[in-house]
Amino acid sequence: MEQSKIIYDKAKEYAGYTANNLSKLIRIKSLSTKEKGVAEAMLQMMKDAGFDEVKIDGLGNVIGRIGTGKKVIAIDGHIDTVDMGNIDDWDFDPLSGEIKDGYVLGRGSADQTGGPVAGITAGRILKEVGVPNDITLYVTGTVMEEDCDGLCWKYIVEENKLKPDCVIVTEPTNLNIYRGHRGRMEIEVSFYGLSAHGSAPERGKNAIYMASHAALEIEKLNERLAVDEFLGKGSITISEFVSSSPSLCAVADFAKIHLDRRLTWGEDKELALNQVREIVKDMNAKVELLNYKETAFTGLEYRMEKYYPTWKIEEDHPVIQTGVKAFTELFGKEPLVDKWTFSTNGVTINGIYKIPVIGFGPGNEELAHAPNEKVPVEHLVKASAFYAMFVNIY
Numbered sequence: 001m002e003q004s005k006i007i008y009d010k011a012k013e014y015a016g017y018t019a020n021n022l023s024k025l026i027r028i029k030s031l032s033t034k035e036k037g038v039a040e041a042m043l044q045m046m047k048d049a050g051f052d053e054v055k056i057d058g059l060g061n062v063i064g065r066i067g068t069g070k071k072v073i074a075i076d077g078h079i080d081t082v083d084m085g086n087i088d089d090w091d092f093d094p095l096s097g098e099i100k101d102g103y104v105l106g107r108g109s110a111d112q113t114g115g116p117v118a119g120i121t122a123g124r125i126l127k128e129v130g131v132p133n134d135i136t137l138y139v140t141g142t143v144m145e146e147d148c149d150g151l152c153w154k155y156i157v158e159e160n161k162l163k164p165d166c167v168i169v170t171e172p173t174n175l176n177i178y179r180g181h182r183g184r185m186e187i188e189v190s191f192y193g194l195s196a197h198g199s200a201p202e203r204g205k206n207a208i209y210m211a212s213h214a215a216l217e218i219e220k221l222n223e224r225l226a227v228d229e230f231l232g233k234g235s236i237t238i239s240e241f242v243s244s245s246p247s248l249c250a251v252a253d254f255a256k257i258h259l260d261r262r263l264t265w266g267e268d269k270e271l272a273l274n275q276v277r278e279i280v281k282d283m284n285a286k287v288e289l290l291n292y293k294e295t296a297f298t299g300l301e302y303r304m305e306k307y308y309p310t311w312k313i314e315e316d317h318p319v320i321q322t323g324v325k326a327f328t329e330l331f332g333k334e335p336l337v338d339k340w341t342f343s344t345n346g347v348t349i350n351g352i353y354k355i356p357v358i359g360f361g362p363g364n365e366e367l368a369h370a371p372n373e374k375v376p377v378e379h380l381v382k383a384s385a386f387y388a389m390f391v392n393i394y
Contacts, residue, residue, distance in 0.1 A: 115170025
């Protein structure tokens, strides 16, 4: 019997096992920096699946290892989720983890605990069918991604000194193969005016007016940003506008706007910052790239700047072609090779450390951060098979 059929049959056999593991994790609320319960549950799942070594690192990432070969592959998925939003928009309890009508229901099912759970099943399958002698496989359940994508892999590479030969990012791809996405950055622009009594505004300088003029120019800037044939167009939008003054009877002496900047191929942080600096060059304003600094559930404070580089892998890259071969052998058809709309840990894994990344995950990207999030059990099965097959032929 050919290996692809053996692996796929095993994945189908473990459909209930995979779905139930995911259900257990969904029932544990797991916001960024508060992932301890899910991390401990996932650690136990890896032990039960027969992993050779499992641990929770200093940041809180769950790391399981199988094998001792020279070729190192990681299957990565984050275990933190966003909050529930308006509970009235849900048709079911977002923390139920209910398995119903072929789906696992709840927050984190698609975005994206289903991915690393399928990775654990893949590890179990490989322990049974045999891990190639030249392979070391890591399955990583990473933390704080929703707050700061890639921070977890900054820690893994720089502190744990783990730098795989390639990483499968398991964010939802609807079972397509993804090879990149736009980068992003968070920019803050502060405007400094001069307060005066509201009865004589000409004596002051209104920071809100400065910020408003800049906002209109930023709207125009969005229309002329660069375009990449694969990744699409760069974008910029204002996501927050705040101001202050000594009183509501006074000219505002301060205003601030927060910019969400999406970076296409060829755009980087200096280009993006300089575009905004050009707009405000004649104003009393300061343009800043923001920094992220939070304390993990382990008690460790960790930080990085909020610049998440653009990345893409060429379609003929061996890692992408290995994925295409694994998919075709398992499912008897060619996969769609595409890209994510949103951002993933790939911004650090490939964008900073240049480790080849292939994206393949259960669930639909459109359900990320949305009410009524769910993932098909069939997707979990096929993802488990794909990960095991990828490792087998890498």
